[in-house]
Amino acid sequence: MITKPTIDRIMEATDIVEVIGEFVALKKRGANYVGLSPFANERTPSFTVSPAKGIFKDFSSGKGGSAVTFLMELEKFTYPEALKWLAKKYGIQVEETVDTTENLEEQNHRESLMIVSGYAAKFFHESLLETEEGQNIGLSYFKERGFNADTIKKFELGYSPDQWEAFTGEAIKQGYQEQYLVESGLSVKRDNGSLYDRYRGRVMFPIHSFTGRVIAFGGRTLKSDKNVPKYVNSPESEIYHKSNVLYGLYFAKRAIREEDNCYLVEGYADVISVHQAGVENVVASSGTSLTVEQIRLIGRLTKNITILYDGDAAGIKAAIRGLDIVIEEGLNVRIVLFPDGDDPDSYVRKVGSSGFLNYVKSNSKDFIEFKSEILLKDIQNDPIAKANAFTEISKTISLIKDDLKRSEYTKIASQKFNISERQLIGIINKNISDELRKKRQSEERASEKLIQEENNIEDETSINTGLSQKELEAIAYSDANQEKEIIRLLLLYGNKMIDWDGIANTYIGPFMIAELSDVEFEQPVTKHFMEIYRQEVENGVLPEEQHFIHHPDKGIVDLVVTLLATKYTLSENWYEMHKIMVPDEQANMKATILGAIFHLKKQKVGKILESLRKELQTTSAEADQEILLNQYMHMKKVEKTISDYLGSVIIK
Structure with a gap:
């Protein structure tokens, strides 16, 4: 703790x-x-x-x-x-x-996986630097790739010994449980129940989370045997979902924000070599197809992405596959293809950082220009191939949400394909209409299903309580709002002094707590808040908003932030511009505080009266009826007193 x-x-x-x-x-x-x-x-x-x-x-x-x-x-x-x-x-x-x-036991399952992954990274890194096998095989390989000592340390590169149980045996000896070794993918269980190392004889690339913790690994073999897979990666686990992770993002995020651009490459070595050359705003999709989640990770840091791929056919196809998903997420995309036979890793080692950046700058192409050239290449005079290419580019342009951008790209594509701009606009508009119709139909189906489920719930609720689901929600909503209003006032004004007629020299917080001593809060989170606040007051402390903002109970934090945060604020010139006066609750704090207290009490009294009415209808014994009736009349007097203060009229 x-x-x-x-x-x-x-x-x-x-x-x-x-x-x-x-x-x-x-x-x-x-x-x-x-x-x-x-x-x-x-x-x-x-x-x-x-x-x-x-x-x-x-x-x-x-x-x-x-x-x-x-x-x-x-x-x-x-x-x-x-x-x-x-x-x-x-x-x-x-x-x-x-x-x-x-x-004695780790706090939770997820943390246990994190801990064992962290231990593995340390084990592999030490094996690389401190064992003869690691130095001769793993370290030699990394040095051949041009990685210096600082880079190896920064990326926590490692080596897994070429033995069946080198890592697993040591991990178990250190007290790590078999369950987490298997679930993290570090160890594999045989049919007889024993374990062996997944990555034996491989150089190791730890994969870091956005905040820098090791969550997975990529292991590369150095053997030439074609039957041995070149890379073995961690399986999906509670802490690692490959579609949500970009290799190197932890090391690149600051540079991405500063440069307002992200270079996207394909592999681990590409990231490390480019990063070592001083171009730090680089990440990799680690050989997987680009996903929406990965694009959104980048989109949180910048709206500009430059995709760097090999110049071979596979690289070109990969670039095209990744384009539409990036466009649909609203990012600005440029493409760079390296000379055939080169990738970002080999090219930056060949020409250095300045040569690399100069090449990228002079050879980057806008995505429409790039995709148009790729689609038009080698179609010659084949009208069917040209029609297919035209359909493909029109679908891509249709994904652009910004009207001005879409208009500009339409002009470019019409020139590239030698087709009238009006004709292309018509096709793009049809594509957009078709997608909107599909989306609307999908939403309508989902809405119909939701309505049916709500009706089923409402029918079931009516049978059990005699009240519809909507009626119950209205009651709960009203109660919840009244209770939350009390908490909002405690947060904002609890530590302010009262200077009202007849009441002075006390704080609003303790005053409200005393006035509400006879009120039971019903919402679990508001009830918990009041218990904390009351306890602090009894200890002689007036808790302020920061006390609750940093509270370990997430429910308390959510409640407090929701009450304190507002999406809209009035500008300083609001009154001058619109001549509309917005009431200030602080102008009459007595009315604000007492109004909230008595509205809540009125709500609670109303529920007590409703409960007494139901009991009177179902009670047959005269003595019990008389007791209930006396209680009812007393509560009616209480209700009238509250209503008189609030200036409201109760309909009999």
Whole structure:
């Protein structure tokens, strides 16, 4: 367990804009920063960071919280993991207390996989540098590829000994469980139940998460036997999904943001060689077909991507396959093909960083220009081949969401294919209409299914309670809103002094807690919040919003951030421009605070009255009826008192 003083130091040092800025491209807007949501696919920024409050709010997904919460949501960290990541970033030494229960067994399954992968990376790296076999075989190979000592250390390159159980045996000896060795793919289980090393005799390329932890490996054989696969990669696991990972992104993310461009290559060696040459904004799809998730990872950092591929036929086909998916995600794409026989790795080693960058700059082509040339190549006068190529390029242009961009590319393509612009516009518009119709039909089918499910739920609920699902939701929604309003006021004004007629020299927080001592909060998260707040007040502390923003309970954090964050703010010139006065709740704090308290009490009294009415209808004993009736009349008087204050009229 991390000690409270350590947590406080971490929170004080953390700059939420700086932390989130490592994962999302943020732009200043007024007092806040905005960017595209990393949790949802959006084109208009709805992700907001407030440095003053130390919170973020994603209005697309509803997620929100502190820098710690952000890391937990995005990287699936546990609370301690997120704190340790921040501590490492800001150079804070973590002090921990021993919790024997938690230390006897790892906190969770995912963390256990992370730990065993980290141990494996260390084992392979030490095998490379400190064993005779590793130096003679693995280190010699890396040096032949031109990788220097700093690069080998930075990327944590390694070597797996050419023995059946070198790694597995040592891992088990060190106390790592077989379950996690197998699940991570580091070890393979034989039919008889024994284990052996998956990567024996291979040089190792650790694959890092966005935050730098080792989550998987790629192992390359150095043998010439054609029956031995050249690369063996980690299987899918709880911590590794290859469609969501780009090799080298952890080392490239800062450079990608600074250069506002990302170079996309194919393999591990391409990334390492180009990075070592000083061109650090480079990542790889690791030999897999480019996925939407990978493109969105890049899109969080930049909207510009340059795809670097081999000049052979396979490289050209790979480039074309990856184009449409990038265009559909709204990124600006350029393509560079290297001379036949070269790839980014060999070319940068041949000409150096300046020669490499000069070649990329002078040979990069816009995607429409590139794809048009590839499609038109070798079709000669074949009308069918030309028609197919024309259909293909029109489909690609149809994916462009921006109207101006689409118009410009239409002009370029019409010239390339020697076809009238009007004709091409007609085909593109038809493609767009067809896609919209398919999407609408799909949404309608999904909507019909949802309505049917809701009707089934409503029918079942009505049988059990006598109330429809919508009626129940209305009751719950009303209660939840009243309870949340109380919490919002506690967060904003709990530490402010009361200076009202008849009430003074006390704080709003303790006053509200005392006034609500007879009210039971029903929503689990609001009830928990009130328990925490009440306990702090009893301890002589007035908890402020930061106390809850950094709370370890995610439900509390979500609630608080939702109440504190707003998507819209009035400009300073709002009144001058529109002559519309927006009421200020602080102008009459007495009405604001007491109004919220009595609205909640009125809501609770109404529910008690409804419950008493139902009991009166089902109770036959006269004595019981008299007791219930007395209770009912008492609650009616309470209701009238509340209503008189609120100035409302109860319909009898």
